[in-house]
Structures are given as C-alpha cells and as structure tokens.
Amino acid sequence: MTSQMTPLLGIIGAGRLGTAVARQALRAGYSVQLANSRGPASLALPLSVLLPGAKAAELTELARTSDLIVLALPLHAYRSMSPELLAGKVVIDAMNYWSPTEGRIEEFVGSHSSSEYLQTYFSKSRLVKTLNHIAYHELEEDALPADAVNRRGLALAGDDLSAKQLVSQLINELGFEAVDLGPLARGVLFEPDTPLFNTRLSAAQIRTLTATTPS
Amino acid sequence: MELGVYSFGDVQRSQTGLGPTSQAITNLLEAIQLADKVGLDFFGVGEHHTAYFPASSPATILAAAAATTTHITLSSAVSVLSTDDPVRVYQQFATANIISGGRVEIVAGRGSSTESFPLFGYDLRDYDALYAEKLALLLQINDLGPNEPLTWEGQFRAPLQNIAIVPQPDSPLTIWLATGGNPESSIRAAALGLPIAYAIIGGHMSRFAPLVDLYRRAAEQYEMKPSDVKIAIASPGYIAEDAKDAKDTFWKHWGWTMATLGKVRGFAAPSRAHYDAESQQDGALFAGSPDEIADRIIALHASIGHSRHFFQMDVGQLPHDKFLRSIELLGTEVAPRVRAAIKDKK
Numbered sequence: 099m100t101s102q103m104t105p106l107l108g109i110i111g112a113g114r115l116g117t118a119v120a121r122q123a124l125r126a127g128y129s130v131q132l133a134n135s136r137g138p139a140s141l142a143l144p145l146s147v148l149l150p151g152a153k154a155a156e157l158t159e160l161a162r163t164s165d166l167i168v169l170a171l172p173l174h175a176y177r178s179m180s181p182e183l184l185a186g187k188v189v190i191d192a193m194n195y196w197s198p199t200e201g202r203i204e205e206f207v208g209s210h211s212s213s214e215y216l217q218t219y220f221s222k223s224r225l226v227k228t229l230n231h232i233a234y235h236e237l238e239e240d241a242l243p244a245d246a247v248n249r250r251g252l253a254l255a256g257d258d259l260s261a262k263q264l265v266s267q268l269i270n271e272l273g274f275e276a277v278d279l280g281p282l283a284r285g286v287l288f289e290p291d292t293p294l295f296n297t298r299l300s301a302a303q304i305r306t307l308t309a310t311t312p313s
Numbered sequence: 314m315e316l317g318v319y320s321f322g323d324v325q326r327s328q329t330g331l332g333p334t335s336q337a338i339t340n341l342l343e344a345i346q347l348a349d350k351v352g353l354d355f356f357g358v359g360e361h362h363t364a365y366f367p368a369s370s371p372a373t374i375l376a377a378a379a380a381t382t383t384h385i386t387l388s389s390a391v392s393v394l395s396t397d398d399p400v401r402v403y404q405q406f407a408t409a410n411i412i413s414g415g416r417v418e419i420v421a422g423r424g425s426s427t428e429s430f431p432l433f434g435y436d437l438r439d440y441d442a443l444y445a446e447k448l449a450l451l452l453q454i455n456d457l458g459p460n461e462p463l464t465w466e467g468q469f470r471a472p473l474q475n476i477a478i479v480p481q482p483d484s485p486l487t488i489w490l491a492t493g494g495n496p497e498s499s500i501r502a503a504a505l506g507l508p509i510a511y512a513i514i515g516g517h518m519s520r521f522a523p524l525v526d527l528y529r530r531a532a533e534q535y536e537m538k539p540s541d542v543k544i545a546i547a548s549p550g551y552i553a554e555d556a557k558d559a560k561d562t563f564w565k566h567w568g569w570t571m572a573t574l575g576k577v578r579g580f581a582a583p584s585r586a587h588y589d590a591e592s593q594q595d596g597a598l599f600a601g602s603p604d605e606i607a608d609r610i611i612a613l614h615a616s617i618g619h620s621r622h623f624f625q626m627d628v629g630q631l632p633h634d635k636f637l638r639s640i641e642l643l644g645t646e647v648a649p650r651v652r653a654a655i656k657d658k659k
C-alpha cells in the first residue's frame with residue numbers, strides 16, 4: 099500500500115460494530131468492503147441503505163485484497179476462518195471475550211489477552227487489538243477532528259510496530275487519538291471488566307490509568 | 314401515536330438492601346392497572362430472572378392484568394423465546410389474550426441478558442440457532458387455522474406429530490420482533506412479516522433512523538402487508554412535574570442500575586455528565602418534565618415515524634409512588650400533548 103492511494107479496509111462482520119466502523123472509515127475517505135458468513139448477496143440491501151459506497155465481498159476475496167482487516171464478528175466465529183486466510187495481513191482484533199454473555203470458551207479462559215490467543219492462531223498475520231472497548235454507536239457520536247480539545251482516546255496493543263502505525267493512523271482518521279499501550283499482552287488492560295472498557299477517556303487519562311499497571 | 318410503559322418488575326429498597334420480590338410483583342400489577350386507568354395504550358412486561366428484576370413470568374402477570382383492565386394493550390417486552398418452549402409461550406399468551414378480549418401481544422427478542430440460559434439448561438453457544446428455531450415455531454403455531462393440527466420437527470425440542478395447540482384466540486396474536494440495533498434483525502423482522510420494536514437504551518436516537526429506513530425498504534422487498542409495517546420504540550424514561558427533579562431522581566436509580574449491570578457485563582459505570590448529555594434532545598434517556606418529554610417524542614416521531622413509544626421507568630429501586638406518579642403524568646400530561654401534535658392516521 100502506498101500512502102497516496104486510498105487504503106482498502108476490509109471488515110469481517112457487518113453487524114453493529116462492523117457497520118459503525120465502515121461508516122466512519124467511509125467518511126474518512128477509505129474504500130471499504132464488508133463480508134459476513136452468508137455471502138455478498140445478503141449484504142446488498144443493508145449496505146445500499148446503511149452504507150452507500152461500501153462494497154459487499156466474498157470472505158476470501160476480502161481477505162486477499164484488503165490492506166487492513168477488521169475482525170468484527172462474534173469471537174467464537176474466528177474458528178470458521180483458516181489461519182491461512184489472513185496470512186500476511188495487518189488485522190485489527192475488535193472482538194471481546196466475556197463469558198457471562200459469550201459462554202465459556204476454553205482457549206480464552208485465563209489471564210492472557212484474547213488477542214494473544216488469536217495471534218497464535220493467525221500466526222502469519224500481524225494482529226493489533228483495538229476498537230473493542232468503545233460502544234459501536236460512540237464511534238460516530240464521539241468522533242472528533244485531530245485538533246479538537248478533549249478528543250476521546252482509544253487504546254491499542256500489538257507486537258508489530260509498523261502494523262500499529264497503520265492502525266494508529268486509521269484510529270486517528272476515524273476521529274480518535276490512538277494510545278499505544280505496548281505489546282499485545284497489554285491488551286488485557288482494555289478488555290471487559292477493566293476501567294478502560296466502554297469508558298469515555300482522553301488519551302492522557304488512558305495513559306494515567308495504565309501507567310501504574312506493570313506490563 | 315400510542316404511548317406506554319414497560320417494566321422488569323423493579324424490587325424496592327428495604328432497610329437491609331433489596332426488598333422482597335413478592336412486593337415487586339404486586340407493585341407491577343398495580344402499575345399496569347393505573348396505566349390503564351390514565352388512558353395509556355400499552356404496558357409491556359420484560360422477562361428477567363434476577364433478585365432486582367423478578368418479572369420472570371410475564372404471561373402470568375399479564376393474565377391477571379387482562380382480567381382487571383379494560384382497554385390497554387398488554388404485552389411481553391420481551392419474551393426470551395430462546396430459552397422457552399414456543400408451544401407453552403403461545404398457550405400462555407393465547408390464554409391471556411382471550412381473557413383480555415384480544416388485547417395481549419408478544420414482543421419476541423433475544424433479550425438483553427443471558428441469565429435464563431443456565432436457569433433453564435441451555436447453552437449460550439446455541440444463542441443464534443435457538444432463537445431462529447424457536448421464533449419460527451412460534452410464528453408457525455400462530456399462523457395455524459382454527460383447530461389445524463401441527464406437525465413440526467427441529468433441533469431443540471421434541472417433534473410434534475399432528476397435534477392441535479390450544480386455546481386459539483379468535484384472531485392470531487400480534488407478534489413483534491424486538492431488536493437492539495443489529496442491521497440483520499431489521500431485515501429479519503420484515504422477512505418474517507412482523508412489526509418491529511427497537512430498544513434504544515443509550516446514544517443518540519437518530520442513529521436508528523437508517524435502521525428504520527432499512528426495515529421499511531426490506532418490508533417492501535418482502536411485500537409485507539402495509540398495515541403490518543409498524544415501528545415501536547422502547548427507551549428508558551421518567552417523568553416528574555419538575556424537570557430537574559425528574560433528572561436527579563432518574564439519575565440516582567438509572568445510574569445505580571447501569572453500575573450494577575456494568576459489573577455483570579464488564580463495563581464501567583456511566584458518569585453523571587454522560588447521563589446529562591443523554592437525557593436531553595436526541596439522547597436515549599427520556600427523563601424530564603411532561604412538556605419536555607412530549608416535545609422529544611414529537612420530534613422523534615417526525616424523524617422516525619414510529620407509532621408506539623414505551624418507557625422503562627422503574628429501575629434501580631425507584632420508589633413505587635414515584636413510579637406511579639410518572640405513569641400518571643405520562644397518561645394525563647404527556648399523552649394529550651403528543652396526541653394533539655400528531656394526528657393519528659388510524
């Protein structure tokens with residue numbers, strides 16, 4: 099991807115979060131394609147009404163052509179994708195594990211971040227965890243331009259610096275200040291049941307809240 | 314425009330903490346009777362199974378209300394179909410409907426909480442499949458002709474071999490589909506030929522306008538009968554004579570509920586600033602004076618064109634007398650202003 103071209107954002111999952119990310123990305127000038135489990139035809143009507151300009155794609159086609167991919171599907175559905183599908187890609191993991199609503203999923207039980215497990219599963223992708231700790235509608239309601247005061251911050255974590263740069267730029271263009279909290283393991287800082295989860299915080303507040311927590 | 318109330322049966326505060334669940338049920342029945350008396354159009358009871366929301370059996374309460382009210386529409390809001398037997402749900406609501414003289418409806422949905430899964434022995438991993446199968450069965454039962462037997466087979470309950478499901482009301486139950494904003498649900502409602510109820514419990518109301526548009530477009534595509542294409546909105550709300558009093562009171566109880574819910578769902582408690590922003594204009598929280606609430610309903614109707622709006626008032630141990638007063642104000646102060654402003658076509 100060159101910086102002059104509009105990056106092609108691929109979103110897997112066209113539900114609440116997927117469509118909200120798509121809408122903001124379209125506004126920011128990205129080209130956007132979405133896929134679900136039922137094929138592009140099932141997305142024709144919703145995209146024409148909700149997201150004019152976005153394209154419905156076949157999952158494999160989306161995975162092949164996108165510069166950046168967002169996982170916006172229920173967590174357990176990751177298994178429906180082979181690790182090869184997303185090989186070589188920068189992938190945003192926006193999904194959450196929370197057993198009271200998701201049910202118990204063995205591989206996510208424990209003190210590690212759900213994204214760490216997914217990184218081992220999608221071992222040939224470069225995973226960045228973000229967009230998981232904001233309510234989908236707030237992606238639109240709270241978005242502000244870069245020079246605004248009191249802009250809301252969004253945390254991110256990942257093991258690959260260039261991937262994080264790309265994702266930080268997206269977050270910024272969506273209307274939020276990206277706050278890099280370090281390696282993917284630090285993703286536990288903004289998972290469900292943490293002070294960062296679903297809370298409106300500035301970048302500075304996020305840094306203060308996480309500074310005392312050892313990595 | 315129809316106006317009303319919905320409730321999960323809020324438990325009162327006692328000296329030691331939570332009051333008795335029995336009191337919550339008698340309070341709920343009293344509230345429904347008052348809503349009928351002050352001329353409100355709708356009362357919904359939302360199935361929940363917790364120590365602070367004990368309305369676990371909406372059909373039972375609605376049957377009692379059916380016998381003691383005269384014109385109000387009574388409904389679940391919602392029935393958690395996924396963890397119930399659609400045959401039994403139909404029978405209970407059909408019975409209450411008959412007692413009421415045709416005033417009982419069902420709002421079916423996934424429900425926002427999952428406590429009924431372990432309670433009734435269902436697996437959360439079957440969340441989507443359970444809902445799809447049980448909703449389809451309920452609709453099939455509701456569509457049967459007089460004394461027409463049913464033959465059915467599925468994954469989650471015993472097959473039905475040529476069995477009549479009784480009693481049947483004189484005309485089928487009105488069944489609504491409830492959704493919280495997933496686009497696919499708006500299409501699903503239209504594909505099934507059902508009216509839709511949007512639960513809007515946070516954020517801006519206007520963000521639902523595109524979804525309503527999607528529902529209407531899908532209704533055309535699936536050739537729904539125009540008279541079945543109906544939109545209801547459910548949102549938190551509380552009315553008192555004085556706007557500031559209404560906002561302060563609701564903050565105390567709504568705020569407590571959100572903080573409690575947050576612990577279960579893993580999110581932090583909302584701030585007062587957030588609450589204040591959402592309890593005005595395009596926000597989802599309808600706490601205020603009668604004038605203010607009437608204006609906001611009228612404004613929302615102009616953008617969304619809904620035909621029914623109902624409010625959840627009794628949350629977080631709202632004192633019962635305040636709940637009753639809020640119902641009364643909705644019926645006697647808000648409703649006349651809204652009706653005067655919106656000339657109903659029906």
Ligand SMILES: NC(=O)c1ccc[n+]([C@@H]2O[C@H](COP(=O)([O-])OP(=O)(O)OC[C@H]3O[C@@H](n4cnc5c(N)ncnc54)[C@H](OP(=O)(O)O)[C@@H]3O)[C@@H](O)[C@H]2O)c1
Pocket residue numbers: 110111112113114115116133134135136169170171172173175176178192193194195229230231232233234235495496497
């Ligand atoms: N809702 C929020 O506010 C929010 C905020 C931050 C993060 N999240 C996270 O985002 C994820 C999605 O949440 P949501 O609320 O957007 O859910 P949702 O509204 O239910 O949407 C889920 C989407 O995923 C699709 N999907 C399901 N299985 C799939 C598969 N195997 N392959 C491809 N697509 C599939 C669904 O379409 P089909 O079933 O038709 O395929 C649907 O479009 C969750 O992990 C959640 O934790 C949500």
